[in-house]
Amino acid sequence: MNPTVPDVTLNNGVQMPQLGFGVFQVPDPETTAAVAAALDAGYRSIDTAAIYGNEAGVGRALAESGIDREQLFVTTKVWNSDQGFDSTLRAFDTSLGKLGLDRLDLYLIHWPTPERELFVDTWRALGRLLDEGRVRAVGVSNFEPAHLERLIAETGLVPAVNQVELHPALQNRATVAANHRHGIVTEAWSPLAQGAVLGEASVTSIAARHDATPAQVVLRWHLQQGRVVIPKSVTPSRIAENFDVFGFELSADELAAIDALERDGRTGPHPVEFNAA
Template sequence: MSTNQPYVSFHDGRRAPQLGFGTWQIPEADAAAAIHTALEAGYRSIDTAYIYYNETGVGQGIARSGIARDELFIATKVWNNRHGHDSTKAALRESLDRLQLDYVDLYLIHWPVPMEGRYIDAWEAMIQLRDEGLAKSIGVCNFQVPQLQKLLDKTGALPVLNQIEVHPYFQQAELRAYQADHDIITEAWSPLGQGRVLENPALVAIAHKHQASTAQVILRWHLQSDRMAIPKSVTPARIQENFNLFNLHLDDEDMARIAALDDPEGRIGPDPDQFHLMKG
């Protein structure tokens, strides 16, 4: 197990492991085993969400680990149909019940759903949840610059991080620059581009140069760019491999070659300004 895991510091004074374990698309029945494998590999940060329908399994994996709660960093998210003062607060309490936890380290708004216009209500509720100690830190996912600015203008409080789609084919430089200017950490979801970038010749060449896997190269690129990342896998060997990258270092040439892969049209997931799925 690697012992030199890097951390990032939040503007609220807390910190989090830079590399976390994502659980999107991990079925409930497989979640506990996947969490066990990830924690055995050395992960201490686990990311889930109500809409993943695996919070119960994630909680079971955490409970069986025997690892002290204060050594873990657990994040979950409020879904789009629960934006509102009372509904957002109730949603977290329900998530805590499923996770078998007294608090989460990070609570996130999963999507802004700007067409509904209720993310400010959700954010105000999350500030209260933070003040009550049920969420140690609060953040958002998939917010664009205007929505982040509106949080600041309306409440005076900015998220500690924004979890967004970032991978070599879609790097979101403008949004990341705004976040850096406002001390908002960028966390990459689908950091490996859902596997679409793994066969890229430039990335394969960099991996060969360092005798590493392509996935390790991409994840190391995220870390050296001061981002958090949450790769997901249910394969034990892949879970371990993704974590064993802290002795890898990319040079300036490697970083420049990856930067050159950026495509403004490379988004894989939904456009946050248009996404408004409310069923949950």
């Protein structure tokens, strides 16, 4: 991994970089260049998903980078329509083939889709992959406390990571508390609220104080609270800027000022929109 980026230790002892690069909504033809720029900037953790349609683009960038596989941390996710024990195993093989890898670092259930009653069987499939050594860690995405409780109660396997929408306007406190209670690392998607919080006066004033950008301040807010964060961009200068967040530290008062921005600020597609697939 890049020594610049601190690792978090997952509940099975695996080390995961705290800062990674996300490729949500990046078309496959653009993904290879974006991931290449991220790797050049120093990122070593890349987050994709089957539904993004760009696993092949990620795989091309990884193969062309020349970076040793042991220095990389690659995450992808099983999509709703592939949930179920056997279909999840097939979906994993498909994703691995597109990525051009023989092992994954982290595999997530993308959404719980409780109305389909398949997420526990899907979780058992992830447990199988973990036992077989085909993935180093398994986790979930967009799971609420009740979903976590059911997974753990019915299988005994605790997710290593729960990736949820989280940013200053939507802090998902109940889920974060449940994650903490079970020793699950919280990973923030849409960590910059798609730019919606970057013009807030408290953010811009803190940025000016530290000679930083508002985006760097918000990423620093996440990191100092122990979360894994995966900002996304296709612009090389922005990709590099989002990586340059280790040269300053926010005070307790500055963290509290950003905490105070919480409102009903969901920026991504709502679960009902995703679960329709």
